[in-house]
Amino acid sequence: MQLKRLVIFLGIIFWPVSLFINNTSPNFINYILPIFEPKVALFPLIFFALRKNIKLSLIFLFISLINFNRFWGQTIFKPDYEAQQSVIRQTLLYPNTFTARLFHNKARIYIDKFNNNIFALTDPNNYFFKFHPNEIIIDNQNLKKFPSFALFVVIYGLFTLQRAKHKNLILSWLFGAILSLSVLTSFDRNDFILWPPLCLIFVHGANQIKNKLFWTIFIIFSIFELWQIII
């Protein structure tokens, strides 16, 4: 029991610690309690819509509309002059307008940005290996969010999620957060809203794994990795 508690503590502490160390205190508070952050205004709206809670959805829709301008300016829908110029340049390479327009058009700009975000947010290496070996340069702090060996626990947790008590809550939170973060120009640090559902999945997975050798390795590696973050 003590061992499992230590495992769970080590599993969930990485993200807040690395976020705290790499940011100023006021920013840190904003990231862990993003109540007034317009960038994540879409999250509660999607979350409650997925939970089929119409009243709360409407309230958050109203709040989103108040913050609309500040939110819109930080989304992938903000006009991108450079990307548009690139589209125009590339259309000139094609023998006919149909193929040129099929692969290079304005919609493509938004789709590509959305895809880049959604695939980054669903990349296991983002959470367990600081995005290594394909780190996002400049735009991202590439934080260590979970111990490396937690990868196996989270995968197992996801695979057996059907058995989890609060699976609907976890899934609504997870999808709501991923979708709302995917429309941002940069989701870095605001992606902390993914910490609770991922922790729940980790805990669910951890409760299913009984192998003591695995947990011993997990603890040893995690302690050193945590030490690396702190140092």
Added chain:
Amino acid sequence: MNKKLLFILILIIAMVTRFYMLGKAPAGLYLDEAGQGYSAFSILQTGKDEFEKAFPMVFRSFTDFKTPVYIYLIVPLIPVFGLNAFTVRLPSFIFSILTFPVFYLLILELLKKNLNTKYYLLSTIASLLLAISPWHILFGRTNFECNVALFFLLSGVLTFYISLTKPKLLILSAILFAVAIPAYHAQRVITPLFVIILFLRFRKILLSKSHIKYLIIGAILGFLILLPTFKVATTPGFLARASLNIFSWEKQKPAGFIENAPQILNSPVLLSTVEFLSLYSSYFSPRNMFILGDYGPRSSFPYLSTFFVWQFPFYIYGLYLLIKRKDLGELKFFTIAFLLIAPIPAAVTRDPYTTIRALQMVIPQIIVISIGLLSVWEKIKSLNLRRFTLLLFYLLLFYSLLKLYSSVIILNEYFRGKDWNYGWQEAVQVLQNTNQSLPVIVDNSRDEPYIQLAFFLKYDPEKYQRENFEVPVEQYYINMNREKEKHLGRIITRPINWEKDLLIEQYLVGDELAISLQQIKEHNLELIEEINYPDGSVALRILKTNPN
């Protein structure tokens, strides 16, 4: 539709996507391709490579020691098609096409026990996805050894499974596995691991009275085929690529290394394990598979990853089904084993998501996507919805083919000319029309252009061997010293010496960095030709000095 006809249609799609402009796209010929081609040409003409080594087991080349199978496959093609880009890329094409019947039959063989129409469909879908796979297409139309190696590995696995009921085929299986090992570096790890796993799984059958005789014959034959490889296996040449591994910290420290930190935090066990796990998991990462692809400009196409984005949901669903479903028979074991083994050689090297070393991964991942696709199809019961889904699938297929055309032919040619060393064929043509009595200095400060020059000039290998000496033949595999200056008759490749070279009437060849416009003006050089990349930037300049 008739199963055979459907497969032939898929084969036609595979051929078109790989053969269209083979040798012309990618534009240019990368130095490794030229190196392999010229080594093959040299073997054909003299029985020795350009370093005078008779029939080497790994080719010295740029002391990167290339695997031999691909080079020996080029040899018989040169008398038929000549020494050109098409010929050196042809084995990749041939073996990528030969992979299709093997792959198709392998899936059927693995599902043999519960074979019915829907499994024919699985085999067909998987073959179709392989036919349009950007990953498999890339290595099916360029000179990379990995595709040939993959064919031998899959053929070995197929014949092995058939041999469980027809024991004589064990001999053929052993031969195919033995050829796969020296065919590509990654197979030195993958094939033995796979053979061990298959042996352990089927040891009762293999050691039974009906099989043991053929097992022994196969093992002996395999050993004999590998004997020349074993003989050089401990030489520095054979192990030249070993320094790329993540456990060697001489050239590069691993991710997570902290300067001046307590030694225990930089422990090799900790850092190398985490590094390995991160690299290993990156081969399963949807972000790498569907968005980023390979970072290398020659191992990827612009704006195209290793799989199409529309295949992503089927990949996730397929992975889930692969573990959950119990009716997949031996296919389940094969796919999981292959999925787990395939990224190992790539994950022990530092490069992130390297598709060359991990090409074998395309097979289980395509099977996974196909399982997902087939399962979705089976769930659709309404006839109208089925028609609509089929139409949607055809549209996706058409879109994927257009996307391939866009990235492989149009964008790759435009953006990647420099990476494919475009310009040397054109430079050789220009040089052949210049005054043949004047010497030519080709700048090699940043590259090894001698090999492309030798290749496109079809330079007599015997003359090349006489004019260039690097190491004694007996030190071929062990002496890693290199001679940078190369002689090809009147052509010398070395850095331009701006003091001495201007005093002699001769031609100078170099890129924009070697010969700038200012230098041309300053030294009163005569511009003979400027060769441009497809994007219009300068590839090479050919000039004549004016010493007077």
